Amino acid sequence: MVKSKRCFKRTLIFICALFLFLFLVVFVILPVVFKYSIEIQRSIIFPTWSTEDANFSDPESYGMQGVRNFYVTVDKNDNVTLGVWQILPSKLLSNVVENKYYDYEGILANENYNILLYLHGNGGIRAVRLELYDILRKYFHVMAIDYRGYADSTKAELTEDNMVKDMVNFYKWIRGKTKARIFFWGHSLGTGISTHTISNIKAENIVPSGLVLETPFSTVPDVMERHYVLRLLSWLPWYRTTMLDPIVYNGFGFESTKYIVDVDCPIMILHAKDDTIVPYDLATKLYETAVQNRNFTTQGNVTYHLFEAKGYDHMLIYLAPELPTYIRNFVDGCVAFEKNSTANTVN
Known part of the structure; x- marks a missing residue:
């Protein structure tokens, strides 16, 4: 009987210690680690590790006609180059002409075709939304762009400001090519x-x-607050300072x-x-x-x-x-x- 009580007591102590350990890990250690680890934050906001490899140079392998794969240098100081698909308007397509024979530069300069800069989501690449492109090209001359760090664009530091700077420079580049x-x-x-x-x-x-x-x-913090995992942490006094504020502070807001x-x-x-x-x-x-x-x-x-x-x-x-x-x-x-x-x- 005494041995049973001792065993029960040890088991209870072990369970309490385990719960305390799990509490410390989940509700204290993980938030603190998240706060001070910029790379963890970056990998969550920009999951480039999840983007599949693709043969971007061969759009026809995706069943895409009238598509050119090319690259634009948007940051000469850091040598950042972005991969782009130029997707011609549907009205210019012909079953007779192969991709390589379209006059892509000439069409780009044609101001009669509205240009659309398509910017994908954080887990995407330019070779993903083929069905949407089929709709968009009925109204636009589409440029599907991969950000730095994505697909075969240059692997460079991913922050909001850097990505926006790249897009500003890309806009200026294409504006210099056309009056459309x-x-x-x-x-x-x-x-x-x-x-x-x-x-x-x-x-x-x-x-x-x-x-x-x-x-x-x-x-982004608003999206995070709605995530079911972070909701479990929302009651913590240090929730905002360790989980939400660092995202904005480190340039991912x-x-x-x-x-x-x-x-x-x-x-x-x-x-x-x-x-x-x-x-x-x-x-x-x-x-x-x-x-x-x-x-x-x-x-x-x-x-x-x-x-x-x-x-x-x-x-x-x-x-x-x-x-x-x-x-x-x-x-x-x-x-x-x-x-x-x-x-x-x-x-």
Whole structure:
């Protein structure tokens, strides 16, 4: 009987010690390690390790016709080069012509074809969203770009400021090649990059023709707060200082609510109610921020299309039958806004 009590007592002490150890690891050690490890934060925000290898130089192997793979140096000091797919407008395609025989440079210089800079999400590469490209090329001359550190672009330090700097330089590069209208289309993380990019180029009096935000978020910390794992830690007094604040401090915040007020072109937001990665209320928050801080006369309209729960989730909005109409109406609205702005300036 005495031995049984001793055994029970030891077992109880062991269980209590184990729970204390687990508590310290999960609720103290991990948050502290996360706070001081920039590389852990970087790998979570930019999971480049999850992006598959691909034969980017052979778009035809993906069933893509009228696509050129090329590279643009956007930072000569750090020798950063980005991989790009130039996806020609559908109306220029011919079953007779092979990819290598299209006049890509000549078409790029043609101002009659609106250009779209497509910026993918944090786990994507330019060879992923083929079905969406088939829709976009009906309205645009598409440039699908891989960020530094992604796919076969240069492996360089990934921070928000560096990625935005790259996109600013890419925009200037392509603007030097053509007088065509240039639009941005960002998906997920790409919405944060595109919004910040447009805000930055405003300081140089550069304004694109339009911005499309597909499954956007307000800020990265807002997305993190909604994650089921971090919700378990939200009651901790040190939760914000160890888990959320370091993300912004170390340059991974992507605070679109801060930058969207400086977007001086029409905006279209697309989100699905059943998005399991970025809750749609964060897109709603971004939309409300833009509307409440916007001069519609000088900055253009903000359109918000929230799709019902039909299985579109985070990646499949391209399946929505109404999407082509939304895109066409948006482009028409951007052109009309541009003409009105020009007329008002002249007058």
